[in-house]
Amino acid sequence: MQSTDVTQRFLFDNADARGQLVSLELAYREVLAKHDYPEPIRALLGEMLAASVLLSTAIKFDGLLILQARSSGPLSTLMVECSSDQELRGIARYADDITGDDLTDLMPDGVLAITIDPDDGQRYQGIVPLEGGTLAGALEGYFANSEQLPTQFRLVADGRVARGFMLQSLPPDRQTDPEQRAATWEHLSILANTLSAEELISLDNQTVLRRLYHEEDIRLFDSGPVIFKCSCSAERSGNAIVSLGREDALALLDERGGEVAVDCQFCNASYRFDRDALEELFEAAEERARGLH
Structure with missing residues (x-):
């Protein structure tokens, strides 16, 4: 039986772009089972879990990636840790009288910190405002400003399943003409934007890519496992x-x-x-x- 908790990389053969998909069920449910979270927080925490896996595969390192959103609003903290071996844990802190249904309501003045804590070497942290009303939008802003890598994210979670999709531009290799590269990225990005939340959460990875890029030459690599694991002892x-x-x-x-x-x-x-x-x-x-x- 195929695992429900996997991450899988894909690469375009004729374009300087790559992507990653993640699906979480058991690990997501184990995180939620530790606390009785309200429904909006269950969804946002699921998006954070999926995002942390995508980031841990996009940023090459051995160690721990910490994704933390903080705000003075009703939802004060969302925090997820993902190791380079894709071992996850996460937590949320919120007011007892919490109101609101989305990120804008719950974390109105929020900031997002992305911390890389390598096994060897120096710790690195990037901080961006939680702008655009979604976690995906904030992450896209981080990569545009800090990494100078055009990147798109699609994140969705419903309390049972969390899914994530990432599309990222690569340095010039297959296409060296700037205009051609820009046109290709725009084309791939427009297609990515047609992916609905319902499709992402319900379709398998091969079907998602076939639905988006059936005219492109894509290599879909073997999937890797993702698990819930707490590092306490x-x-x-x-x-x-x-x-x-x-x-x-x-x-x-x-x-x-x-x-x-x-x-x-x-x-x-x-x-x-x-x-x-x-x-x-x-x-x-x-x-x-x-x-x-």
């Missing part, structure tokens, strides 16, 4: 406590009645440490510190 939670320092950590332990809990906001896992566990954490940290000298 007892070790990471313990390191967070150690970072407080022994005195403050033990004071917190007494304040909390003999047990410190570290809760993961993404998956709701809870890691609990009593006095013996804390002492072991600090002894291990001190042992590691001595080993560095």
